[in-house]
Amino acid sequence: MDEQGREVFRAYVAARSPGLLRTAYLLTGSRSDAEDLLQTALAKTYLAWDRIRDREALDGYVRRIMVNTHTSWWRRRKVDEYATDELPERSGSRDATEDLALHDALWTALSSLPKRQRAMVVLRYYEDLSEAATAQILGVSVGTVKSATSRALAKLRDTSGLRDDPRAVLPTDGVLT
């Protein structure tokens, strides 16, 4: 990478790393893992910089590396990942409103999803990507995104106890035949 390329890369990292860090955090569930994941993804991007022609599509490229890298980390990290019945402690004062309890339950339930399903949910409902864009990043068909997201939502509902929450009605996608 020449000096000009390095400057462009630095500008990109400065501008986008806060947003990408948030996505990495939602993928991993931990601040330290998120920083590690983002750093790895940006380092890979750095190494491939001269061969990336479409700089407009950089965010998608980095997201894709993050998702793929995170998925391939399962062996090194699998001992760290488990579903827990206990809600994680929140920093600051506890607010016992229903919304916060619901969000805590959702966050805990999210950790029980397989990584690719979790990635689908994050890309669809945090990044607000379309099913097609999500499919492209994950390298799967739109149908797979639909069906896997549907299963993920159903699992979130079941494992978080949202079934009983009148506000948490799932989108209708089941088959009645």
Added chain:
Amino acid sequence: MSPLDDELRSMFHGRAGTLSPSPDPLAGVERRAGRMRRNRAVAAVAGTALAVTAIALAVPAILPSDRAVPQVAASHAPDDGLSSAYALDPAHPWTYRGDEGVLGNGNLATFQREWTIRHPGSTLHPLFGQVYEPSKLAELVFVASGGEGPRWGAVTAAHAGPDFVLDRPLTQPATVLAAALPGDEGTARLLAVGAPEVTEMSYLPDGTTPTAMTRLQDGVYIHALNGDQARDQLQAFVGSQRISSTAAPDSQAGVVPTPNPAGPPGNVLSWPTRGVQDPQVLLAAEEFYAQSQSRPAAQPEAKVLFAGATADGTRYLLAQMWLPGAKLADTVGYLIRKDGSAEPQLKARVANGTAAVVMVLSDPNATPVKETLVVVPQPTTGQVEYAADGRTFKPFSNPGKAYDGVTVIPRGDQAIRDMKDRLRLWNGDGKVVFVDVVFTLLCGQTSCG
């Protein structure tokens, strides 16, 4: 948008919003990039690093001169065509090598089904399969013919369904299919599949220094994709003859998305619309479909296959629907009962060439449970037969002229309970064009039966 969607978005933004940015991400990135560059030079595959490296160091000394000092430039051409004698012919692909178990347990049928949806008319031929030890997931390298042209790729039986990690057009002649697959510890794997006659493959991390790849099967080799990605090369040999020299694949290369075709999705059936349409049912079905796609404000497009009504006042339709720009159409059934209750059905997608599309009309209040099969066959279908017990077929005729080949079949208690009932379709020439259990035609996008 459902409340769960809202809650997820709200939760995500709430969680992510509390995150403060890292103080100096760039310094860490540059340090890690340097470390990765160094590590790539020493990483190896699955504990065989030392052995492979030792072999690699010995190779230049014993190879013929054209191999000791490769004459290949750091080209990124897909294949320089050194020899097409060992090239892959998609119509007569290489024999399958690897773990036969990868094709079992319905895996191959699932891969094929998903592939056909992605590429209508294309047939997948397995070339090499294995269960990747670290992930315990079955993975398959394949070539495909038919449809829009030959393609090749790799698919993994992932938890969330088949994951086509590679999906590319086949550039011919192709002597080696080189796939960059996710590896352990963040290092991609180079999995190369050549003709069974291939006796050796080398990976050149810097484009000049050959490293022997690890043989998995005849003609199938693997290595960590750990070289300089701007210069690394892959070479294949049959005996002392170099038959291929090509740029190694990009470790981040993945699926090349197939562009959306203009016009309707490729799987929209060319069948005529049959029955008598009911605008109210169609409108309700379209609203349901838009919501199911999380696009409640979108206006779906629809190809109605059949619309009708039962004697007890249930109005229904069976249609293919899609949102503008979609690559594939979904199959939707929708019925509105006399009491106003509605039942949407998001069914499994169908491919061109399907023999019939079937929906079930059910009455949840009836005792015993009452179901009616509405069989919408290909327009060229002659006779429709149904066996409630799965063995004794009886012909069913159309209830009326407007049905135009569509057949309505009452499904008895035992058939509903046992799920063994079968359908058989004949064409006008007296040949059976379809016979299978009804169960397979009642699949939704997420479940069957």
